[in-house]
Amino acid sequence: LELSLDDLAAAGVRLYKVGLSFPIEQTRMIDFARDLAQILVIEEKAPIVEGQLRDLFYNGPHGVRPIITGKRDALGAEQISSIGELRPSRLIETVANWLAQHSPALDRRHNVVDFTQPQLLSNAADAVKRIPYFCSGCPHNTSTRVPQGSRAQPGIGCHFMASWMDRATSGQIQMGGEGVDWAGHGPFSRTPHLFQNLGDGTYYHSGYLAIRQSVAAQSNITYKILFNEAVAMTGGQPVDGTLPVDAMARQVEAEGVKALAIVSDNIAQYDAIRNRFPAYTTFHDRDKLDQVQRMLRDVPGVTVLIYQQACAAVKRRRRKKGEMADPAKRLFINQTVCEGCGDCGVQSNCLSIMPVETEFGRKRAINQSSCNKDYTCAKGFCPSFVVVNGGTLRKRAGVLRDAGSDALAARIDQLPPPAAHAWSGPYDLLVTGVGGTGIITVGALLAVAAHLEHKFSSVLDFMGFAQKGGAVLSFVRFAEQREHLNQVRIDTQQADAFLACDLVVGASNDALQTVRHGRTRILANIHETPIPESLRNPDADLHVEALLEKMRHAAGAEWVETFDAQELAEQFLGDTIVSNILAMGYAWQRGLIPLGLRAMIRAIELNEVAVDMNKMAFNLGRLAAADPQALNALRGAAAPAGRAGTTVDELIAHREAHLHAYQDAAYARRYRALVDRLRGAEQALSGAQDKLPLTEKVAFNFAKLMAYKDEY
Ligand code: SF4
Ligand code: SF4
Structure with a gap:
């Protein structure tokens, strides 16, 4: 507001910064308030100081009795919010009005506009958001899927992000309370069953009690214990305590769960130790997750699925430090074959599948530096994937x-x-x-x-x-x-x-x-x-x-x-x-x-x-x-060769040559014939010779259609 403390003092305005909000120090406060007509109390959240001032000055023996305003003004109207952070921009208008009321010399309301919310533009990009997402190769990409017709509740942890991913997952509850709310509202819901996600760290310190509560309440619920060996959300710290999968399995059996399934990306690791698990345990590869969940949701009572797969970030760190073998297999996408359908992204939910804009439209590529070699992107029926065994990434030249x-x-x-x-x-x-x-x-x-x-x-x-x-x-x-x-x-x-x-x-x-x-x-x-x-x-x-x-x-x-x-x-x-x-x-x-x-x-x-x-x-x-x-001058590089130019003629010529190479001259002629026919029609209709948007679209997409990969 461009007012100094001297300006304020000259107009009879004093400032008092409360050090201890409860209980306030009374003697100094009474001295401060002497001769004041009004005190404006500014504090975040509830009116703790404001209430104490009213108690202090209302009929006090010291004869000091200013009007106390704060959350409400002297006439009872709302003045200062009890919600959120009170940064200067949220206060400036109130303070400027209050000062102007008290003294014309303090009227700085013209300065307020510099701090008010600006009018921001709303347009086609409003829905474009950068939301956090699972890491590449994260086990939650697979483990948090639910079968059609079911729904799940998230817990606290990275897997909470499933709530933002079209995965029929919603809700919020404190750590250790996972699924206990279902004990309350489940009986009043038409949904017969619920999946509840629960991290292994949470299970260890409190989640097992939630399972016990659900057993006691005879809930119809399947706990999915996401065993990834790390407190991933806060940086991959090890979980408290060491409870291996088999011990966890025996514990939930003792709690009284009705069915128990172990699912893993490496289920063979349990072959030699199955005798350590409860007799009713079933073991499944992660490819069977959907069937396993369908089976468990039909079992009345509390069931448990332990999904074991190491956290991708932890794996990455371990591989870097040489504490874990780095698989020799790498996946690549052959962009000549890729049609850009995006199914690899749907299969894997993996952010290392990147869209790349190419001469032939949008395709996909694997970001090799962020890929954690989880290989779920290749689970579809796409022939574009190329497997390289034993190679290492070449340092890119710059x-x-x-x-x-x-x-x-x-x-x-x-x-x-x-x-x-x-x-x-x-x-x-x-x-x-x-x-x-x-x-x-x-x-x-x-x-x-x-x-x-x-x-x-x-x-x-x-x-x-x-x-x-x-x-x-x-x-x-x-x-x-x-x-x-x-x-x-x-x-x-x-x-x-x-x-x-x-x-x-x-x-x-x-x-x-x-x-x-x-x-x-x-x-x-x-x-x-x-x-x-x-x-x-x-x-x-x-x-x-x-x-x-x-x-x-x-x-x-x-x-x-x-x-x-x-x-x-x-x-x-x-x-x-x-x-x-x-x-x-x-x-x-x-x-x-x-x-x-x-x-x-x-x-x-x-x-x-x-x-x-x-x-x-x-x-x-x-x-x-x-x-x-x-x-x-430093760059000194030529433009990449072999691209179509920017005109329609150049585009058509480029695609014609491409189709010739793809099949033969007759195939290329077929392309040219259709595009030329359309071009003639568009020119006749529009009168334009070279601005031909329809021809351009057809020249692009017809070539794409004709050069469709034929591996299917
Ligand atoms: S790599 Fe395959 S699945 Fe992925 S976008 Fe290309 S064609 Fe589709
Ligand atoms: S292999 Fe595929 S799914 Fe796995 S991390 Fe790499 S890009 Fe993602």
């Missing part, structure tokens, strides 16, 4: 990988530094992106760099289930003086700069509400990182233009700049893992980061992780921002 940092350094040395920043108040930088890609590292590096320059900073990370590919927002605030960092959140419309490392998260309302039109500079990475929706919907569209439109609407078109960090990282360094550091370099060169170069580089060095690679990525980002021509 233009700079071989040339080393010298080639880059020579050009970097000539770059002009960004304009010097002149700021003393807080400088707010929002960094957003996809969980697990280093957004939090960017925030941490910036904080270290600020510290090296004796500046103050705060970093507030919003992560949620972010390590599972969800949205991450990192609020980074810098200031010359500590007291300027009076809150860690970047408030409504207060961002000075915004580095959007992912378009979907960047265009979310949470991110854009920090943007002020005509003030916030946005640097947006336009690389299309697929969203989980692409697993369910093979034609899912990221709506890139609509996402960018949201940003431009919020900040102003000239305040938004775009680039493709992954493309640069892949092409020059052969690895996209450094793309967010590259983005940081780009942002620094553009002047979005108010810190010196030495501090930035030193922060990367102090991080002690892939220092050379990260420094190269940072410098590459700088070069891309400052001197695209020098970047092109």
